[in-house]
Amino acid sequence: MNPALTALGDQVRGEVLLPGDDGFDARCAGFQTAYRHRPDVLVRAADEADVAAAVACAAGLGMPVAVQATGHGLSVPAAGGLLVRTDALKGVVVDAAARTARVGAGTRFAAVVEAAARYGLAPLNGSAPGVGVVGYVLGGGLGLLAREFGYAADHVRSVRLVTPDGTPVTVTAQSEPDLFWALRGGGGNFGVVTALDIELMPVTRIYGGELAFDLARHPGLLAAYLRWTRDLPEALTSSVSLVDHPDLPVFPAHLRGRFTAQVRIAYTGDSRRGAELVAPLRELGPLLADTVAEMPYTECAEIYRDPPMPHAYQGDNALLRAFGPEQADAVTALAGPGAAVPCVVDVRHLGGQLGRSPKWANAVGHRSAGYLLRVLTPLTGAGREEVAAAQAAVLGVASRERVGRFQNLVYGGYAEGPPAEDFWETADLRRLAKLKATHDPQNLFRFNRNIRPAH
Template sequence: MSAYGTVRGAVLAPGDDGYDAERTGFQTADPHRPEAIVVAEDAGDVRAAVEHAAARGMPVAVQSTGHGLPLPAGGGLLIATRTMTGVEIDPEARTARIEAGVRWARVVAAAAPHGLAPLSGSSPGVGAVSYTLGGGIGLMSRRYGFAADHVRSVDVVTADARLRHVTPESDPDLFWALLGGRANFGVVTALEIGLLPVGRLYGGGLYFDADLIPEVMDTWRRWTETVPDEMTSSVALMPVPDVPVFPEPLRGRHVAHVRIAYTGDEAEGERLIAPLRAVGPRLVDTVGEMPYTDSGLIHNEPPVPMAYRATNVAVGDLDGALVRDLLGLAGPGAPDRAIVEVRHLGGAMAKPPAVPNAVGNRDAGYLVGLLSKLGTDDTGAGALHDRFGGLLAARSRGQVLNFLFGANATPERVRAAYEPETYRRLAELKARYDPANLFRLNHNIPPAR
């Protein structure tokens, strides 16, 4: 028996074959550098790893796909869950049981034959469990709310190395804290989530050239004030590299990419987006009827791992002055190359869920994000993100946890992802369930004193 007891999966130390590959996720900047990695095969492995770490006072980090790494872990124990990929669909109950390493693409594919879909996000390659624990703003969230609002039960290993099956009835406090508290309260090994009766969408992308970007932004801003909750959309300003991986009409251009996901019928969708198409010619227009299994094509995010820095600010509204400021910061002709995305929130996301959870800042109308691809010299990226934060400081309604990565996942920004009363309650529950702050290599909420 190894030092990790009954662990069936690999246990890796620095220098071992597979150590570097296992610690590096989709986000390749500043990967974890743990003392050891347990590649968990099941909940029993997770429980044994937590027991080992707790007995030695080793802090614990968790990683499935590594899309949204917070500050990297130096030392401690990393539990990698990527091999835990079980998915079970119950078409009668309209639920799915998903294990900790499952990506959304697997859930979407398993649910589709039953005419069902999860409240998945823009990228099918993202880990479904970590996304949901952080709230989860999905392609249909204005219609159906946050992904966390649709969780039925949680299987989690807490700091006492106990595997618990948590429901709103069995432990309402822990259930509330897990959904929105992300990795602060234990290692989640599986979720049971509700599925939606959705088999298709009216969706896709409208791509406009640089000269139309100001009008696109102003039109989209005013248009979002009129659309029904069935319409979820965003717009991204992107400098597209001149490389073959991108469609030829977009290469080397600074474009506005309007992303559309509408759960109503095609004819009404066509009518609703007519004002956007009327702005002018599109470089590419992919909006139309699609099966939900193709929904990843709406944002069409690159599946290749990379180093990036990203942050976000939730705001109440979007006016012309803010749009002009964003164009000056990272629009066509701006000195820094970065992606600015504005997501339309509201709708069902602004309403209390049927079962309460800790997801914060539901009153925001828009989420403004900035993403910079990192290279050999990242000084400019840091300065750009500082300017972005200063630009939106006076308008901020807080942060969204799932979009806080790397150096931007500071304690102050994590706190800003919640209303003060929610954060206070989370800290008190942290003191109950993890008083030693074993789970601190994350978007950490320290236990109340």
């Protein structure tokens, strides 16, 4: 072993593992099972000091660094280098008066939802409570209440960061405004985030749930959904998923063997007004399921019921200026029964606060998008190239309206990932590249949606 790595083992409280060591493969694994990091050395940090020691060691050896908490969003697996595992850095401390929470890097949103609810507050989490907070927020964070409150990255107060030379620092809008701008939306390009201070919202209950339609009876449901979204208040955030369910016991009985559209709704206003807003959808005809009702925010995971077990999947998306009925019908046809490669299609209604600049500007771009078109395929049969081609065909239907990609929702075993130009607007990418050259000139943090240092 390299002497520096031997010394690292004596410096950290956590684990230092090499390929072949007991537990190495298990520690490399994450929620995404189709791909995994394959580093030369893994450090499972017990605290921030461990993270700092690991990064300083990697910097001294010129080793690239990957970071993983839960592994939900893995798209660029590490090939060699050093992997810092942050899942042990858990913890939530709520400041009820300030409406904020200090969240450790290994914390999942379920813990934040529970802790915040004790004070009548809620975080800006997404659909799945098992997702790690830090990775989600650094990529932007498109949540259940996004149209009303904006991206999760818009509501970060401070960032605790281990820089690429191994130095722990606190980054705020006052202390380092440029780096603070870059971290929120810049992904994991500027170091290892060990904790975040995030704002919480005064939300205790919502009118939310799911309306499920059989597309054999409602073939134009996606187009109808798009028409419905044209005049909604910002307090209502929604999406619709098209899923061709195999006739298997793993799926609920009312969905098996059906091509369905599942409209998901989260509304923070009065439930009576919520029922009025949802009525045009209910009036479309018979429903396979209707769970939309008043619920405590602590039950928000029931809206999407995302699978909690690790599995293999590949996904992509496109941020769109607009999405019309003709495009909706074409997407429905491509995703329906008989498709050579099954794709779950998800359309999310954007706009509202998502389209405005936040109090503290950040690197989340493409705020002109009105909709997000997402495709996701379980990797159970078709090859990865075949899946990519099928997903590109679905996304290509709306290519004329495309403004970019949303980085949280790109999943795949890319060698380097999609081009950075897809995730950030031109001027923002130039600024990010200059900051990368200042803070990480060796591009040690490159197993991500990578921003290359400016020359």
